[in-house]
Amino acid sequence: MSMVQKAMTGVLVFSLLLGGTAKASIPSGVNSIYMDGNDLDFGKFATIADGSTMVPMRGIFERLGFEVNWNNQEQIIHAVRDGQEINLQIGRTTAQLNKTTTVNLPVAPFLQNDLTLVPLRFVSEAAGSLVGWEELTRTITIDSLKTDRVKVIEVIDEQTILISVNDSKVKITLLGIQVNPNMKEKALKEIKQLQGKYIHVSMESGTDPYNRLKGYLFLEDGTFINAIFIARGYGLVEAEEHPWKQLFTILENKAKEANRGVWSYVTPIGDGISQASLQQKVAGLGVTMGNVQMNEYITREVFLHLLLEALFPKFRYVLLAKTVSNVLQNEDVQKIVDYALEKGILAANDLVDGKLEPGKIVTSEDVVKWLERALNLDGGKTSFTLADFGVFEESDMKGREITWGAALTVVEKTKKVYPYLMQYYESLKSTVRNATELQKLGESTGNANVAKEGQDIQTMIALGKFDTKTIDQLSDRVINLGSSLLESIKSGVVQIISKDELKKIQNNLKSDVKKAQDALRNALKANDK
Numbered sequence: 001m002s003m004v005q006k007a008m009t010g011v012l013v014f015s016l017l018l019g020g021t022a023k024a025s026i027p028s029g030v031n032s033i034y035m036d037g038n039d040l041d042f043g044k045f046a047t048i049a050d051g052s053t054m055v056p057m058r059g060i061f062e063r064l065g066f067e068v069n070w071n072n073q074e075q076i077i078h079a080v081r082d083g084q085e086i087n088l089q090i091g092r093t094t095a096q097l098n099k100t101t102t103v104n105l106p107v108a109p110f111l112q113n114d115l116t117l118v119p120l121r122f123v124s125e126a127a128g129s130l131v132g133w134e135e136l137t138r139t140i141t142i143d144s145l146k147t148d149r150v151k152v153i154e155v156i157d158e159q160t161i162l163i164s165v166n167d168s169k170v171k172i173t174l175l176g177i178q179v180n181p182n183m184k185e186k187a188l189k190e191i192k193q194l195q196g197k198y199i200h201v202s203m204e205s206g207t208d209p210y211n212r213l214k215g216y217l218f219l220e221d222g223t224f225i226n227a228i229f230i231a232r233g234y235g236l237v238e239a240e241e242h243p244w245k246q247l248f249t250i251l252e253n254k255a256k257e258a259n260r261g262v263w264s265y266v267t268p269i270g271d272g273i274s275q276a277s278l279q280q281k282v283a284g285l286g287v288t289m290g291n292v293q294m295n296e297y298i299t300r301e302v303f304l305h306l307l308l309e310a311l312f313p314k315f316r317y318v319l320l321a322k323t324v325s326n327v328l329q330n331e332d333v334q335k336i337v338d339y340a341l342e343k344g345i346l347a348a349n350d351l352v353d354g355k356l357e358p359g360k361i362v363t364s365e366d367v368v369k370w371l372e373r374a375l376n377l378d379g380g381k382t383s384f385t386l387a388d389f390g391v392f393e394e395s396d397m398k399g400r401e402i403t404w405g406a407a408l409t410v411v412e413k414t415k416k417v418y419p420y421l422m423q424y425y426e427s428l429k430s431t432v433r434n435a436t437e438l439q440k441l442g443e444s445t446g447n448a449n450v451a452k453e454g455q456d457i458q459t460m461i462a463l464g465k466f467d468t469k470t471i472d473q474l475s476d477r478v479i480n481l482g483s484s485l486l487e488s489i490k491s492g493v494v495q496i497i498s499k500d501e502l503k504k505i506q507n508n509l510k511s512d513v514k515k516a517q518d519a520l521r522n523a524l525k526a527n528d529k
Contacts, residue, residue: 032250033120035063035129035142037243043140045115052107053140054117057088061118064127064144070116077109077116079123086126088118097126130200130222136231137254139247141224143216147202152194158187159235160212161194163201174226175204175214176248178297179235180262181361181401187234191225199225204242209359216244227251233261236295236403294405301333303362303407304340304370310415311374315339345373361401368392371414375421389417390527413527420523427516431474432458434508441501450502453481457509468524471517478509 030053033043042059057077061068066079066086075090087096093108103126109118124131124142132141154162159174179187194217203215217225229235230248233255237248256263298306308315318335337356340346350356350369371386372378386392391413402410435457442450460474 029138030140031138033140033142034244034247036144037245037247039246040142045113045117046120046140047112047117049107049110049117053120054107054110055120057109057116057118057123060120060123061086064124064129066127075111077118081127084127086123090116095122095126125222130218130224132218132222132224132227134224134227134231134251136258136260137251139227139231139251141222141227141247143200143202143218143222143224145202147200147216147218149198150201151198152196155188155192155195158184158191159229161191161217163199171210171212172201172203172215172217173208173210173212174229175216176238176240176242176244177226177230177235178238179229183234183262186232186261187229231255231260233258233263235262236297239296294408295403297361297401298404298407300360300362300366301336301356303367303402303411304336304345304356305332306407306411307345307370307374307414308336308339308343310411311418312339312343340370343374345370347373362407364392364400364402367402367407367410371410374414375418376425389413389421389523391417416526417523420519420526424516424519424523427512427519428461431478431509431512431516432461434505434512435461438505438509441505468517468520471513471520475510475513475517478506478513481506481509 029048030043030046033040033046033053033055040059040063042056045059046053046055048054057070057079058068061077061079064081066081069078069080070076071078077086077088079086085096085098087099088105088109090110091108093105095103095105097103103122105119105122107119109116111117120140120142121131124144127144129142129144130147132143133139134141148165150163150165152161153164153169156162156171159177159179161172163170163172198220200218200220201215202218203213207213219225226244227247230237231251231254237245237252255261318339333356337346337351341348346356350366368386369378371392375386375389375391377384377386392410435454437454439451439454439458442448442452442454457474457477460477
């Protein structure tokens with residue numbers, strides 16, 4: 001990835017992040033130090049002196065690209081890089097920059113356990129780096145890459161801002177994090193404080209589906225906004241690779257352990273699915289997974305892609321693509337929409353100007369609506385719900401956006417139930433066809449009792465809202481059908497209908513209802529394992 005341009009200074013107070021101060025203080029104890037996304041191994045030797053983090057001189061200077069010389073007799077540190085010079089001395093609270101400028105130090109360098117320790121913030125900032133402090137995990141971040149100093153013209157949403165770059169207005173969103181819907185209010189409240197301020201940004205090349213640049217945002221004192229948001233549990237780490245992903249993943253795991261932010265919510269669906277298991281599940285649908293993770297949110301068109309692949313084998317010949325990711329070509333999205341409309345999973349009111357709004361994250365409401373249509377549980381056709389089949393407890397996820405892990409779990413469960421329910425509905429349709437034959441037989445022979453039995457069975461099924469008790473009642477009615485009608489025929493009311501013809505229709509009805517009973521029971525226990 002092409003990491004770009006960097007920022008130098010500006011004063012920004014970000015009170016909720018910094019506790020109302022313009023310079024983040026560092027309490028005692030540092031767990032880790034990261035520079036440009038890499039864990040600095042010398043961080044284990046860091047110590048705190050009078051509120052300043054002190055680190056081994058060679059470790060920090062050499063990572064910043066300086067050549068270091070040590071004058072043992074005078075205990076002077078001389079560091080040089082591209083014509084820049086920094087001189088420090090053990091026990092002295094001033095430093096020399098380029099032999100012309102004297103700077104006061106918060107703490108003088110000192111010797112400890114055969115190590116020469118120097119102030120980390122002073123050395124890093126003198127080298128032009130940004131130093132940040134993440135208090136919840138006691139992590140120090142150092143960004144030494146070139147960044148740009150830009151002005152925030154407008155805060156667009158909880159993770160997107162409009163900045164001014166070279167007299168042009170550019171949208172930039174936080175790289176490496178996707179803010180969770182439940183955290184939008186908190187994230188927005190904090191990021192709004194950037195309005196009209198100058199910040200430092202480091203952007204990657206290219207744009208996202210919303211035509212936004214992605215980047216890292218830093219305050220004047222080096223506070224790393226992307227890292228702060230993840231540590232506070234405001235969102236999930238995105239799947240794409242980037243220099244700071246290792247740290248972001250660690251911060252996310254610590255937020256989970258501490259139940260911070262979004263991790264204080266219980267997610268009953270898809271919880272505990274490993275990345276390897278996720279890939280296996282996707283492969284089981286006949287496709288391979290692109291660069292996505294189980295905790296990454298899934299878009300509406302991609303969820304439909306997975307659902308259609310799972311339920312309709314012929315769909316893969318429509319789309320041809322064997323790899324699923326959160327980014328699809330426009331023509332592929334249209335094929336998904338058309339096929340979903342044809343199968344009755346999508347309805348016209350799901351679309352805006354005939355389109356699905358590509359890139360929009362799928363919600364629990366979307367999932368419930370589409371799965372009910374796919375399983376013919378919508379519109380009052382049955383008393384059963386998705387929960388009855390173990391597919392989806394909508395109440396547990398109301399208002400939530402869905403991750404890949406949750407989506408794969410739901411689609412996999414739907415795939416287990418779908419063939420049984422289709423067999424159930426087909427058996428009921430066949431029952432109606434045979435009941436219609438029975439009605440016609442009675443009408444053609446003038447046997448009102450036979451015609452009425454056929455009509456009553458059709459009406460019973462048409463009223464729908466079947467549960468296991470109702471389907472059992474239907475079975476009992478069909479089983480007793482033959483004996484009651486034959487008694488009527490024997491009594492001399494009508495002698496035209498042959499026993500064989502009536503018996504054939506009855507056997508067909510009994511077979512249809514038995515298939516419906518078995519299919520329904522299999523559907524109800526499909527997700528018990």
